[in-house]
Amino acid sequence: MSPERLRASDTDRERVLKALRDAAADGRIDLEEFEERSSLVHGALTLGELPGITADLLPVERQPIRLDPQPLVGLFGNTARRGRWVAYPGEYAVAVVGRVEVDMREALLMHNHHRMTVTAVLGRVEIDVPEGVEVRLTGWSFLGRRTTTARRSGMSDPPVLEIDGFSLFGVVRVRAPRRRRFLGRLRRAPRRGIGS
Secondary structure (H helix, E strand, O other): OOHHHOEOOHHHHHHHHHHHHHHHHOOOOOHHHHHHHHHHHHHOOEHHHOHHHHOOOOOHHHOOEEOOOOOEEEEOOEEEEOOEEEEOOOEEEEEEOOEEEEEOOOOEEOOOEEEEEEEEEOOEEEEEOOOOOEEEEOOEEEOOEEEEOOOOOOOOOOOEEEEEEEEEOOEEEEEOOOOEEEOOEEEOOOOOOOOO
16 A cells, blocks of 8 residues: 555644644734634644645745655765654665754654665664663775664564665764663653654
8 A cells, every 4th residue: 555545633634724824823824714724733643634735834844744765864964754654664874074854753654664775885874762762783884884782672573764875984883872871771762753
């Protein structure tokens, strides 16, 4: 099934409504247009119906819902993907003398096993994952680093993020939330993100 046909959640609709409220507050749309667009949001059943409602209000990187399968490329500059976005299978992230930031804490995976090809050449790629995701680093590195702070998941069938590719004088770093100890007990933050 294509991501556009996936059912939208109340949280997805609320993200779009917040963008509309912000646009109305600073005068980009008037009250009548706000009401028209809000009714479209409330009536939306699938994810594919939501991005067009705010397409002319915010730049691509700040859209409340993103369904674009474009690779992330930091070529002599910085680029980032955050918020609620659909993680397509076989995605690419490339940093060439630049920096790429990928926040997967609120991403929606199409499959439980997600594979990304990540390349860093004199650049840096940083990926944030939610707690409970199992990270597998494959590929190779030459005078660079490929590291993760994610621990092995305790779930029976955890979501898996497999990162392939290479690092040439560059850094690929996957960060997971730190587990906190409180009065000698392991305390976990509420899990949000991938697939939720």
